[in-house]
Amino acid sequence: MAKVAVIGAGLSGLAFSWYLKKFRPDWELIILEKELQPGGKAKTIYKDGFLCEAGVNGVLDNKPSTLSLAKQLGLKPLKSNDASRKRFVVKDGKLVRMPDSGSAFLTSSLLSIKGRLRVIAEAFIPKGDLSKDETLEEFACRRLGEEAFKRLIDPMATGIYAGDPSKLSLKSCFPRIHQLEKEYGSLIRAMLKMQLAAKKKGKKGPGAGPGGTLTSFDNGMSELVDALQKDLFNNLKVGYEVKELIRDKGKWRIITKNEEIEATHVVISCPAPQASDIFKSHLPELSELSKTVYYPPIAVVSFGIQEKRLGKHLDGFGFLIPGPEKRRILGSLWDSSIFKYRAPEGYALIRTLVGGARAPILGLLPDDQLIKIVHEELSDLMDFKPWPDFVHISRWHESIPQYNVGHLEFERKLSWITRGYKHLYIRANWIGGVSLNDCVMNSQILAEQVAKGY
Ligand SMILES: Cc1cc2nc3c(=O)[nH]c(=O)nc-3n(C[C@H](O)[C@H](O)[C@H](O)COP(=O)(O)OP(=O)(O)OC[C@H]3O[C@@H](n4cnc5c(N)ncnc54)[C@H](O)[C@@H]3O)c2cc1C
Numbered sequence: 001m002a003k004v005a006v007i008g009a010g011l012s013g014l015a016f017s018w019y020l021k022k023f024r025p026d027w028e029l030i031i032l033e034k035e036l037q038p039g040g041k042a043k044t045i046y047k048d049g050f051l052c053e054a055g056v057n058g059v060l061d062n063k064p065s066t067l068s069l070a071k072q073l074g075l076k077p078l079k080s081n082d083a084s085r086k087r088f089v090v091k092d093g094k095l096v097r098m099p100d101s102g103s104a105f106l107t108s109s110l111l112s113i114k115g116r117l118r119v120i121a122e123a124f125i126p127k128g129d130l131s132k133d134e135t136l137e138e139f140a141c142r143r144l145g146e147e148a149f150k151r152l153i154d155p156m157a158t159g160i161y162a163g164d165p166s167k168l169s170l171k172s173c174f175p176r177i178h179q180l181e182k183e184y185g186s187l188i189r190a191m192l193k194m195q196l197a198a199k200k201k202g203k204k205g206p207g208a209g210p211g212g213t214l215t216s217f218d219n220g221m222s223e224l225v226d227a228l229q230k231d232l233f234n235n236l237k238v239g240y241e242v243k244e245l246i247r248d249k250g251k252w253r254i255i256t257k258n259e260e261i262e263a264t265h266v267v268i269s270c271p272a273p274q275a276s277d278i279f280k281s282h283l284p285e286l287s288e289l290s291k292t293v294y295y296p297p298i299a300v301v302s303f304g305i306q307e308k309r310l311g312k313h314l315d316g317f318g319f320l321i322p323g324p325e326k327r328r329i330l331g332s333l334w335d336s337s338i339f340k341y342r343a344p345e346g347y348a349l350i351r352t353l354v355g356g357a358r359a360p361i362l363g364l365l366p367d368d369q370l371i372k373i374v375h376e377e378l379s380d381l382m383d384f385k386p387w388p389d390f391v392h393i394s395r396w397h398e399s400i401p402q403y404n405v406g407h408l409e410f411e412r413k414l415s416w417i418t419r420g421y422k423h424l425y426i427r428a429n430w431i432g433g434v435s436l437n438d439c440v441m442n443s444q445i446l447a448e449q450v451a452k453g454y
Pocket of ligand 1: 055270430439
């Protein structure tokens with residue numbers, strides 16, 4: 001009988017396991033997780049009446065994978081408040097509202113008139129060399145102009161990847177955008193055509209802002225982890241750090257800190273640096289390749305403060321900061337304005353991200369320096385003068401895998417090498433998309449394939 005071992009119980013590993021158990025309840029399944037708590041980058045901290053997300057904040061409901069899984073687990077989603085549609089970008093040290101529609105874009109002060117005209121001219125720019133693995137910066141400057149890149153696209157790279165747009169690959173990070181240029185020749189023309197087609201069907205077409213509504217759960221993202229853990233209780237072994245993987249007589253031997261386990265199938269669901277260590281002694285080619293994925297450190301600094309002392313009621317999603325603004329933080333999310341139940345009545349909760357690919361060293365600063373920097377930056381940008389009533393810091397030494405130029409080739413090589421080993425699979429956020437929706441979707445697809453004997 002098949003015995004499947006999943007290494008890593010982040011949401012990729014948990015979602016894969018849940019679906020595999022659904023498709024093949026007769027198979028033996030074991031999930032090995034290094035930490036005592038599963039969930040990986042989905043971790044909610046409840047402290048002094050505040051609900052702080054250490055990592056994942058929510059998922060967009062325009063891709064169904066995570067919410068469909070949640071529904072099957074019997075969970076009730078929590079939609080973000082309407083206020084969260086107001087997103088801000090820092091321009092010359094001030095918060096400016098990000099336009100969320102074509103008409104708002106035309107009147108927005110975020111770009112100069114010249115910058116706005118350059119964006120409109122995108123409709124007439126010919127297709128580029130689509131075979132090239134372009135950086136996000138090269139693509140955006142070529143199609144939308146330098147100003148739009150700096151003010152609109154650069155903060156997007158920060159918001160999703162905490163990345164460096166002069167290194168991130170457009171094709172790997174935003175494959176849909178690459179596809180639109182390929183199909184329609186222009187992003188603006190693509191948007192107009194899709195809007196027209198949607199209108200004909202009586203539907204609303206895509207807008208300028210991020211599609212979909214950010215969604216979480218009343219008790220935060222850990223609600224999803226807890227529900228998966230409950231269903232997988234008999235399969236999950238926590239505190240089991242995998243050290244080595246050995247192919248032996250047609251089976252896999254998994255060496256953990258605690259014991260040796262044998263399996264017919266192995267699914268690697270831990271981050272690339274740990275996968276590289278696991279592969280090191282017996283699968284050196286995979287080890288060398290996995291080692292090349294870069295994960296910058298990030299610190300997530302949560303400030304809670306009485307609104308009376310703050311002197312305002314937070315109204316919006318928060319703000320992102322383009323790299324050229326040269327700030328020491330990546331941006332802040334106004335969690336108590338985005339979702340209900342994030343702060344006690346009369347309090348605000350603000351989560352600020354520090355570090356990332358452009359300033360990794362800042363993500364490693366000691367607590368006191370981080371708090372001072374965040375307080376100074378928030379004082380300057382949003383008039384956050386008083387000292388916070390509540391502070392919590394979460395740290396990720398290896399946060400988000402960077403899909404830099406060359407990542408497509410990396411995925412191709414990885415897939416080619418793993419195919420050479422029977423029943424060895426890699427299913428984690430360092431391939432196929434970093435968003436939770438992509439992770440859950442890819443995990444479900446792989447579970448289906450494995451169940452069918454692929
Ligand atoms: C600060 C931050 C904010 C984010 N916000 C969002 C968001 O709002 N929305 C969104 O869609 N995405 C967000 N993401 C991305 C998203 O969190 C991840 O892509 C997704 O959760 C990754 O899940 P995963 O299971 O692939 O990896 P991980 O969550 O990294 O899980 C890997 C697991 O493997 C375990 N492990 C490691 N080594 C071993 C070993 N040797 N043996 C056994 N187990 C091991 C780890 O302990 C961990 O539990 C965010 C990421 C970060 C860092």
